[in-house]
Amino acid sequence: MSRWMLASVFSLLAVAGAAAAPMSTARQEQLHNLLVQDCGSCHGLTMRGGLGPALLPERLHERPRAALIDTVMYGRPGTAMPPWNPMLSREEAAWMIDRLLEGINSP
Numbered sequence: 001m002s003r004w005m006l007a008s009v010f011s012l013l014a015v016a017g018a019a020a021a022p023m024s025t026a027r028q029e030q031l032h033n034l035l036v037q038d039c040g041s042c043h044g045l046t047m048r049g050g051l052g053p054a055l056l057p058e059r060l061h062e063r064p065r066a067a068l069i070d071t072v073m074y075g076r077p078g079t080a081m082p083p084w085n086p087m088l089s090r091e092e093a094a095w096m097i098d099r100l101l102e103g104i105n106s107p
C-alpha cells in the first residue's frame with residue numbers, strides 16, 4: 001500500500017470516528033421493519049392511525065422533533081404508547097422519527 005493510500009485510510013477513519021458511527025444498512029432494515037410491524041400494529045401499517053394516532057408527516061411536523069424522539073424513547077405513561085428505550089438508542093429513535101417525518105410510504 002502506498003503512503004498516500006495509508007494516509008487517506010487514516011483520515012477516513014478519523015472522520016468516521018469523529019461523527020456518530022454510521023448506522024449499518026442491516027440495522028436500518030430492522031428499524032424499518034419495526035416501524036411497519038410494531039409501531040404499525042398500533043399506529044396503522046400506513047401510519048394513518050389505529051389504537052395510536054396517525055404518524056403522518058403533516059401531523060408530526062407540528063411537533064418539536066426532540067419531543068417526538070422523547071415519546072418514542074420514554075413512551076406516554078398512562079397511555080398504550082410504550083417506552084422503546086430498552087430496544088433503541090436515541091440515535092435510532094431519531095432515525096425512525098426522521099423516516100416518519102419524510103413519510104414512511106413515500107418512494
Ligand code: HEC
Pocket residue numbers: 034035038039040041042043051052053055063068071072076079080081082084096
Ligand atoms: C401498543 C400500542 C402502540 C405501539 C406498539 C406504539 N405506539 Fe406510539 N402511541 C400509541 C398511543 C396510544 C399514542 C398516543 C399517546 C397519547 O395519547 O398521548 C402514541 C403516540 C405516539 C407518538 C406521538 C404522536 C403525537 O401526535 O404526539 C409517536 C411519535 C409515536 N407514538 C411513535 C411510535 C413509534 C415510532 C412506535 C414504534 C417504535 C410506536 N409509537 C409504537 C400507541 C402505540
